[in-house]
Amino acid sequence: MFTGLVQALAEVVAIVPEGPGVRLVIDCTALAARAQLGASIAINGCCLTVVEIDGDRLAFQAGSETLSRTNLGELAPGGRVNLEPSLRVGDEMGGHYVSGHIDAVGVVDERTDDADWSTFWFRVPPALTRQMASKGSAAVDGVSLTLVDVEPERFSVALIPHTLAATTLGGRRVGDRVNVETDLLAKYVARQLDDRG
Incomplete structure (x- = not known):
């Protein structure tokens, strides 16, 4: 974990x-x-x-x-x-629960830079966006991110200068492929709702 x-x-x-x-x-x-x-x-x-x-x-x-x-x-x-x-028992939980099991490879669909800050849109399969909500969480290339907007086939995040400098996301460009994992709890909620029809 x-x-x-x-x-x-x-x-x-x-x-x-x-x-x-x-x-x-x-x-x-x-x-x-x-x-x-x-x-x-x-x-x-x-x-x-x-x-x-x-x-x-x-x-x-x-x-x-x-x-x-x-x-x-x-x-x-x-x-x-x-x-x-991986987490050890007693470690501080600063991001969100991430299993390390990638759900899909997404694509950088759009990037807007504003000085040292950036807004990214990632295109993913619709099955993943059904497990997402604005202000919820997702991991992109292993980075815990807060979702800004969620559309049927893509979602956006706003990245601060520290995240851009300390992770691979700062070097990502439109068309680059990224690993995406949706929130673990959202997966189980979506599964329960799907089972109920």
Whole structure:
């Protein structure tokens, strides 16, 4: 379980083919010292397991299913990713409940910059917007965000300068693909309502 509060913006060092998947090697001074083998860390919001630690470098394995259903399959050496270690019992809950299981890949539909601030619109499948509400939460590339407006096939967020500087979102442009996870509680409410017809 995660909160959507990114703790490090890290660089992809290598992507090594392994069987049907890949090994992602990430250079991350901020998290490597306290990382443990087998620990869960969200990379762009996708929960992966630490399989190797080599100094400041952490390695993760991502299978074909993960690569096809997230934007991790588009990563390249030199690219940057958002990292968040999993919650520990007693940790402060600053964002919202994030499972690390990506619901869909969305697309940056529109970006409006106003000085150091930005408003983004993300286009997603309609099934996801049915689980969203204005002032509710969603995770985009693992970043917990408050929704401003929700339309049938897209939603908007207003990003402060800190979020733009401390996460991958600051570098996102129209057409870029992002990992989207809707609010965990909203999923269950939507499921119950769907079951009732």
